[in-house]
Amino acid sequence: MKSNRHLSLPENPLNFLKIILSNDPRSTGKLPKKFTEKHGNDLLERVILKMPNNDVWKVDLKKSKGEIWLSNGWSEFVAHYGLKFGHLLVFKYEGSSTFGVVICEPSASEIVYPKKTIKDDARKSQVTCDKLKSVKSEDETSSSWSEDQNHGIKFNDEGECSKKSECYQRMKEGMIAIEKAKANFKCDKPFFMAYVQKTTLTRGVNAAEFRRKILKGKKTSSCSLQLKNDARQKKWAVVARKRYLGSAEWKTFVEDNGITLGDICVFELMHKDAKVLGVTILRSAS
Template identity: 30%
Template sequence: MASQWRRDNDDGPADRSPHFFKIILPNAVQEGKLRIPDKFVQKFGVDLSDMAFLTIPNGRKWKVKLTQHAGGVWFQNGWSEFASSHGVAVGHLLVFKYEGNSQFHVLIFDATATEVDYTLDDEVQVHRIEDDESDDSSVEIIKHFYRGEGLGSAHPKKDGGVAKNLVIANAFKSENPIFTVIMRPSYLNGKDRASLPQDIINYLPRDRFTKDYTKASILPVKLQIVDRLWPVKLYIYERRGGSSCVVSAGWSAFVRENSLQVGDVCVFELIMRDGVLLNVHIFKCQD
């Protein structure tokens, strides 16, 4: 998908609109808010109101409240709805282009560094917070932050090394197809399931799938670390918005016996050898 803010033509001037990016870490998912980089706020905070507008490439616009606390400025009220509607998860990367007047264009990349598909399905309704009267105190707080007040009290939470861990994992190379997954709380809480990148479906032998009562397509596979194997099943679900792939029926045993934690990165290397084998390379998240 072409970036919405590429140059209009190759001969024209480069786009000088300010940008910043954010890697989604566990605390952003758990707390339902996302911190705007301090340096950006120092430079452009005087231009921000208490309400931001986020536009994605399919043209949908979202209203998200800006708040100030812990020495920083955050996307908050409305952020969780925006993130969940677009499947934003730990390890995703979001690029924000600032257009002025609290208007941001947003690109979303998944943990494989691939831009996501922005659904145009009419069944997916954009959830926006209701129009509020302008909160003058919020605007003033952001302007104070712009002038540098409050910076000394900023205490960003540790990310547990997730960003650094993801960089290390993404450096892994193989001649075989590989798929990167960052461990989320929902993958480790005993539900015996985790989502795999959608692209893996393109490499699987569809003639080996069977169907079950859920109408999912099921493929038995094995997870391997060194010389040990864990039998699991892949479930492929076909929906109007696209396909999804879930590993289950043995996943919880793999999680438990390898002591996986939130923020760990698993690189799944697909090997076709007497069936489907996923060689798993685990990159542990270090504080």
């Protein structure tokens, strides 16, 4: 009788995060050791990556000496979504060699997923992960953690961010905080959330979220922010420029309302013309 282990949902599946630590996709394709130990034997030679917009990617695996790498098809995946330093991917294992994948920007906000095209499926990978080489230290007593000199972020030979690094902690805390806030926040109008980081305080919040959830095709690039349930009804002007919704009076808005690291700002559409966003500030417990 043939085993049907590939056809059923595994018991207590192990999910994992992957942080992109360089612009080279070859350094990001290794599956975590704990996941490999638990589910490696159940994975076929090709896995399925399912995206929130219903696109599906087929990626080959390379198995060698107890390690598993995402191989042919991974480079195209990375290129299609423009993954680069700081992006965070959540892999949810669904069994049957299938993963649900969510991608977040360095700001911890989920990206807008571009649709696949026929060209994406037909394109041949220019750089495959088959030529990956494990870089081992000759001195076995030395630490396996190294440091990216351009960013000052520590990572190991698996291309995983150190749990002690500011990068990893910021990403993880932001993801968890946003998910908890979404579960408890009720709103019948279009809205988006932003986890406050250092760049948020000075530059603003993710403009992609603003364009996708608020504008929805409208050409407006400027609007005003107004605290919800505030009798003053004071407004602060902001502008969406490239990556950030900020500029203009953003820094004044931050200072006037005492916004600090770890807070979550909820931006809610108040009027159909998207000219005014109501803001709710969820204060960090710390």
